[in-house]
Amino acid sequence: MSLPQRFLDWFSARGWAPRAHQLAVLDHAQARESVLLISPTGGGKTLAGFLPSLAEITERGSGEGIHTLYISPLKALAVDIARNLEAPIAEMKLPVTVETRTGDTPHSKRQRQRQKPPDILITTPEQVSLLVADPHAAHLLKGLRTVILDELHSMVTSKRGVLLSLALTRVQSHAPEAIRIGLSATVADPDALRAWLASTGAEPAPLVLGKPGAKPEIRILSSVERVPWSGHSSLYAIPEVYEEIKRARMTLIFVNTRSQAEMVFQALWEANDDNLPIALHHGSLDVAQRRKVEAAMGEGKLRAVVCTSTLELGIDWGDVDLVVHVGAPKGSSRLLQRIGRSNHKLDLPSQALLVPSNRFEVLECTAALQAAEVNAQDTEYPMVMKLDVLAQHILGRACAGPFHPDELFGEVSSAWTYRKLTRVEFDKAVDYVATGGYALRAYERYAKLKLQADGTLRLAHPRLAMAYRLNMGTIVEDEMLKVRLAHVKRRLGKRVVVGGRVLGEVEEWFVSQLTVGQTFVFAGEVLRFEGLDEFGALATRSNDREPMVPSYQGGKFPLSTYLAERVRQMLADPKSWKDLPPQVRGWLSLQRFRSVVPKAGQMLVETFPRADKHYMVCYPFEGRLAHQTLGMLLTRRLERAGMQPLGFVASEYALVIWMVRDLSLAISSNRIALGRLFDEDMMGDDLEAWMAESALMKRTFRNAAIIAGLIERRQPGKEKTARQMTVNTDLIYDVLRTHEPDHLLLRAAWDDAAEGLIDAHRLGAMLRRIKGQILHKALDTVSPLSVPILLDIGRESVYGEGHDALLAEAANALIDEAMRLV
Structure with missing residues (x-):
């Protein structure tokens, strides 16, 4: 046919x-x-x-x-x-x-x-x-x-x-x-x-x-304003982004986080002297509000939408002719996916503008542009073999009717994602669903399957099917509270706040930090926190000029290994700097004059004194998660070496650790060898000891326990709070670590932590890459390259021009220090 x-x-x-x-x-x-x-x-x-x-x-x-x-x-x-x-x-x-x-x-x-x-x-x-x-x-x-x-x-x-x-x-x-x-x-x-x-x-x-489409036309904003040394707001570029919106028919403005979306939208709205129809779209907004924005886009009623990844997939949103990406895209494939929303036709080139938030992001945006020009891809490899997901599927299979383990094993192992699943691992997963495992089998509440005479397994109780339907899925979010736009009434001379329409949801931990009267940005509005009722948070409109911006756990994209490699190569090749803006080109030239620029394959480590402390800054360019893990492991080693570390800060590009003792002296006197300090063996006992002590494992265990059905977040007519679930899972975690350390959920949690929260695989690859390639430079003062990461020390998430002014002032002081001739 x-x-x-x-x-x-x-x-x-x-x-x-x-x-x-x-x-x-x-x-x-x-x-x-x-x-x-x-x-x-x-x-x-x-x-x-x-x-x-x-x-x-x-x-x-x-x-x-x-x-x-x-x-x-x-x-x-x-x-x-x-x-x-x-x-x-x-x-x-x-x-x-x-x-x-x-x-x-x-x-x-x-x-x-x-x-x-x-x-x-x-x-x-x-x-x-x-x-x-x-x-x-x-x-x-x-x-x-x-x-x-x-x-x-x-x-x-x-x-x-x-x-x-x-x-x-x-x-x-x-x-x-x-x-x-x-x-x-x-x-x-x-x-x-x-x-x-x-x-x-x-x-x-x-x-x-399919036939390749027209080559995208991508620009990087060459701002007349001073590009910040640090930070992620990109507020310096708002006037220029607004001019781009005015010239286009419809603009999609992509950002990487929900808090950044709120911040950028608010700044654009303040700059909107022409009253252009500009909207906001992200996953925490009320679904009705999102659908309203989508309908207006489809009808061509909007000039711009500030959005997160919620609008980056396949949907044809009408007459979009420009994509502005505020902040570095973190991956070439993500950039190509997002700019494909512009001129959504095969034979028309997508139009895109990249707006770097800081000077390191200028390098990253340049690397992303070069990658896009050759259609280079850096998509992730498919995820495989998640034991908590397998446990959820086994319970779902029982909801459909009794099953025989032999048949289900054949079915599960036919999936490419579980092609390496052994029968022993499968049987442990079935035993976990049936009994809770060795350490928990004495508790009837964890027994969800019953063995029948013919060797099949069935649900232990019909209510488990309802519990499965309420709790299934693999997206575990932090506890959210609805935010309602309230209005104030006077009753008997008293100020009474009455709840109104739902604006969306913010995470409970953010609301818990607010006191009545504090202001924050949400759903494109500046709101005054009025307190809580049984339905969530109440807020009224405010004119405050410096509100807080809700931040959300997770949601940040890591710098891809492909772009990281391109940035390292660009940094090592001064000839390629000619394509960079003068501000950034001058910054790198100052670095070469005051310190050194590492060659391709090398990792630069700078040590210097400042005030009454001593600093070590390294530049792996491996992403924030890997750098945070490296910081935790290095501080443990420096503590053992008697250097008395006081703290560390990690960014996408660098890591700084400050301490009481003089590390430059310790290295020059051979008391500490950098090659030994950065040895790959830190991924063994040091990593395991840190993980055992940290709250990260308990957090990942909680998520695995929810996915695997050990903890039911929702029950008919009621829902557990995040605190209740944390207490429950922390107790179970301690029991399992003591009595059944090879429990399926502990293995699942470790796998998740290594792959996600600590990025252990990437850190291990980095340590192997820099072996014998560490370039140390002892300095008398800060270097130009270290200024961005030093500015991140002690930063608070503040919104407004005051924050930018303080950051610029601190940057000026650091640069003056870096350029001071001794």
């Missing part, structure tokens, strides 16, 4: 023709082969994924159950895809029904979908897990022919992707003839995605490549 004539006529009526990669995907689908399509933004990936299904449903007729399961990483993208798909279906008069199923879908609609399923169901990864945990899943999926995984590259690098891979093994067991169509932007390792789509031991899915 080729493309039906009515499809060809539809293309022709619009002056189009099916693209080669769209027809290639159709050929593979009609041959019943899974396939991976990699195509740039605007290349028609989504239509390529749906064409085989639309053609086949048209041929066979509608109403025979779910034919195609389309899986989107975002609820907003799922809704947008459904809306966009309805147009060609209506125009071609196709007998195809399309519906969505997300976390926002009402229960009544889900019940109706069970009775009368659509031909195409558009959903999210979590909903697929819930679908296969339903006892009616076999009936719902018996006619399934195709699974489409959109934006696959964005899903496979997290636990969401790991859980999805397990859910798809259940889908495959119900519909063994179903094929998978993966849709992805350009990635660093296409073969990994091809293998991810296939079952263990099977040939990887064939690869179809």
Whole structure:
């Protein structure tokens, strides 16, 4: 079966023709082969994924159950895809029904979908897990022919992707003839995605490549203002960004964090003398507010939107002709993904402006621009083998009905993500779900499975199915409080605050630090904190000029290893400095005059006295997480060496440690050898000892315990607070460390900490890289290169011009000190 004539006529009526990669995907689908399509933004990936299904449903007729399961990483993208798909279906008069199923879908609609399923169901990864945990899943999926995984590259690098891979093994067991169509932007390792789509031991899915799009046109802001030495606000550039907004039809302004989004939006609003319609969009805003902004974008009613990653995937947001990236993008693939929102067509170049927040970010933005020019990719490798996710899947499998461990092991190990899972590890995961493990089996509350006479396992109690549905998923967020815009009334002469509409959510720990009367920025407004009621935080509008900005745990992107290497190479090559702004070029030239610039492959370590302390600054350029871990381990070693370290600060680019003793003297007298100080063996006993003492392990254990179902965050009619869960998990953590140190959840927590919070793999690679390549420079005073990291010492998160003025004053003092001739 080729493309039906009515499809060809539809293309022709619009002056189009099916693209080669769209027809290639159709050929593979009609041959019943899974396939991976990699195509740039605007290349028609989504239509390529749906064409085989639309053609086949048209041929066979509608109403025979779910034919195609389309899986989107975002609820907003799922809704947008459904809306966009309805147009060609209506125009071609196709007998195809399309519906969505997300976390926002009402229960009544889900019940109706069970009775009368659509031909195409558009959903999210979590909903697929819930679908296969339903006892009616076999009936719902018996006619399934195709699974489409959109934006696959964005899903496979997290636990969401790991859980999805397990859910798809259940889908495959119900519909063994179903094929998978993966849709992805350009990635660093296409073969990994091809293998991810296939079952263990099977040939990887064939690869179809779309035609490259027009080369993006990217600029770096060459500001007339002084580029800050440190900080991440980019407020110095707001007047110039505002002028760019005025010249464009619609601008997307991407930032890396929610707090930065609030700050930039507020600054733009203050600069908005022309009353341009500028909006704010990030994940903590109320869903109704986000949908309102999305609708206004689609209708072309906005001139600019300040946003986070919530708007970076596949959605076509109308007439966007410029993307401004405030702050360094941290990765070339992320930059290409975001700027692809501009001129969302294959043959039109994306227009982008990079706005570095500080001088080191100028180097990073330059490296990102050069990487984008050659379409270099630095996407992460797919995440695999998460034991807490496996435990959640096992419980979900039991919710669907009794299962035999032998059959489930075969099913789970067929997923590429669990291809190396041993039977011993699997049996431990099953035992954990069934009993809680050796140390917890005496407590009935942790026994969730019962062994039956025929060797199968079933749920120990029906209420566990409800608990699973309420708690499933892999995204563990900190406790959030709703913020409502309140209004003040006078009752009997007293000031009474009455709650109003919900603006969104902030993390509980931030609200706990506020006192009544303090102001903060949220949802694009300056708010005065009025206190708490049973529903959350109450706030009224304020005109305060220097409010606080809520910060959020996590959410910061690490500097990619690829960009880090490019920055190191740029720093080592003075000839490449000619492309840098004069301010930055002069800064690096001063560094070469006062200290030294490391060669490619070297790591510079500077030591110098300042005031009554002694400082060591090193420049690994390996990202904040790796540097923080390095700082913790080095301070332990320096303490043992008698140097009396007092503290450290890490940035994306450098690490500074200050101490009482003179490190320059200790190195010159051979009391301390830098090669030994930075030896890779710190990743052994030192790392384990620090992890055992730190709160990091307890935090990661708490997350693993929630994902694995040990702690139920939500129960029918009530929800545990973050404090309750922390107390519970801390007690269990201590019990397991004492009585069962190889417990599944302790292993899962260690794996998460090493991979995420401490970036142990990257730190280990860095220590191997610099072995024998450490360049030490003892100085009498601070160096120009050290000024940014020294400014980070003792910084507080403050908003407003006063903060920038203080930072500039401190920078001037440090630079004067660095340039003082002795």
